[in-house]
Amino acid sequence: MPELARFRAKHGAFEEANPNAISSILHVDMDAFFVSVELLERPELRGKPVVVGGKPDQRGVVSAASYEARKYGIHSAMPLRTAGQLCPHAIFLDGHHEKYGEWSDRVATILGKFSPVVEMVSIDEAYLDLEGTERLHGPPLAAADKLLRTITRETSLPCSGGLATTRLVAKVASDQAKPRGLVWVAPGQEQRFLAPLPVRKIPGIGEVTERALRALGIETVEQIAAVPLEKLEQIFGQWGTALYRKARGGDSYEFVIDAEPKSISHNHTFGEDTSDSNVMASLLSHLSQKACKRLREAGLAARTLTLTIRYAGFETHTRSKSLAEPTRLDSDIYRVFHQLFRTHRDPKRKVRLLGVSLSGLTHGNEQLDLLEAERRARLEKLTSAADRLRDRFGFGKVQFGGSLGSEGPEQSHDE
Ligand SMILES: [Mg+2]
Structure with a gap:
């Protein structure tokens, strides 16, 4: 893995719009990464429901599913047995994690050519700050487009990107862009972009918070944003402060709690x-x-x-x-x-x-x-x-x- 810089979120105050903000944070996420790597050697499986993680009669869980397999309700972390019941004709492959690591390094090397500020947050996703890279690659949107095309050309692996003023919005945007897409959220449009989405689309919000919000009649990000800070804090403690900020597109690095605790x-x-x-x-x-x-x-x-x-x-x-x-x-x-x-x-x-x-x-x-x-x-x-x-x-x-x-x-x- 190449040496990559780590960077912290930009902490803009979202209550007061920053007129100088630019959408320079790019979140790059490989599409169905493990499946895509397996398909490099098995191109005949393209377009078919493919599950990586083992055989459906084994005890383990799904580690990745192709988009075709997801249509049957299969998702990662689901027991292989359940996946086999949902789609008996899916193709089940064993995982090869060393190989995924090698491909991840190749992607990281490409990312490093587009910005000195790259943070790999997992094997198949990274944040880059494209601010100040104009001379090399043009404005951020052009650079992001070029970057995604370069990854696809040099690795044959599909990927998606989200470009925004904050990490949180960039991550949600890349998810909305999948597969093989790029979503750009212009400065000042963060809240409008998030508003119609279900609350679970916000990173850090899991089943527990979703259930609690539903009990309050809240299903969308817009509805969270309508709740006063004091009320969110009264119900959720510190997590409420993070929720308030997240619903407005803000990062919440400075908070102790960035995601709902599981235990x-x-x-x-x-x-x-x-x-x-x-x-x-x-x-x-x-x-x-x-x-x-x-x-x-x-x-x-x-x-x-x-x-x-x-x-x-x-x-x-x-x-x-x-x-x-x-x-x-x-x-x-x-x-x-x-x-x-x-x-x-x-x-x-x-x-x-x-x-x-x-x-x-x-x-x-x-x-x-x-x-x-x-x-x-x-x-x-x-x-x-x-x-x-x-x-x-x-x-x-x-x-x-x-x-x-x-x-x-x-x-x-x-x-
Ligand atoms: Mg991914």
């Missing part, structure tokens, strides 16, 4: 393997409180709780429990983790790592148990008061019972 995890590796139940119970309480705080900050509730126990010798066990209804309360969540721990831990073995993970995330407790409502309202008030204190004084200071100070180098991540 929230915290884990801790003990400095020395331990078999002390009290230490572990206390740590578990600490980890679940940290995870819960992040859950609430994102305006989410969790339905599925997963405990990870790694014993000395690296043998790792995970146990999950799904609740009847989603919760965001420390007490509910800790109770489940503690129960999972008591039931599944092997007391004869020393423990190296404990981890908690919250998934099955939703926005708000949509089906709140009415009898529980009052108790929950009181607890929510208490926990949000505790969150405010934690923000002021640091996390170690405010904890509920059972969690003794166990600040440590635990790692956390969103998947």
Whole structure:
């Protein structure tokens, strides 16, 4: 892979239109990349439904599908078996990832000739900034057209592009351009371009947010843009700030949350393997409180709780429990983790790592148990008061019972 520059999004204030903005951010995305690479050696399969990833009787998932296969509802990450049922006459091919990497490098080399500012964001897509490259390739629109033609000529691989003032709009534009197209969004037209699109077209908006927006009667980007910032933040927390900006075509690099979280995890590796139940119970309480705080900050509730126990010798066990209804309360969540721990831990073995993970995330407790409502309202008030204190004084200071100070180098991540 050639050395490519990375660049950050341009942060224009979208509320005040910038009269000097130019559409110079190009998003290049290869069309059905793995399939296209396979077809280089199997041109007779062109125009047919082709699925890459394995055979339909195998356990794996689809890693790419040709546009003809997509017409049958096949998409990547779908079980191969399902794809086989949807289109039994599709041609199923094994994937060759080393080969895809080589072709990706060839594409990256071409991109590097069009701008010093290229960021490959995955094996088959990249952002370029074409500002200041006029002398070599003409104005951005002409350069983008030339670039896409060059890729097709030199690699025989189909690709599409989107040219706009921001990365977000450029990415949506290249998606709209597929296959083999180029969509240019003129400066000032970002919001109008996005307005009629379904909310899922916005990068970062997944099933969870789509469901929450639909509950509010929101189906299109235009409808998100009509909601005041305060209301979005009230419902979605920090993610609401990002949504507000995204609906106007803005990048959201500066926000902590750029995409809806799929899970929230915290884990801790003990400095020395331990078999002390009290230490572990206390740590578990600490980890679940940290995870819960992040859950609430994102305006989410969790339905599925997963405990990870790694014993000395690296043998790792995970146990999950799904609740009847989603919760965001420390007490509910800790109770489940503690129960999972008591039931599944092997007391004869020393423990190296404990981890908690919250998934099955939703926005708000949509089906709140009415009898529980009052108790929950009181607890929510208490926990949000505790969150405010934690923000002021640091996390170690405010904890509920059972969690003794166990600040440590635990790692956390969103998947
Ligand atoms: Mg692609």
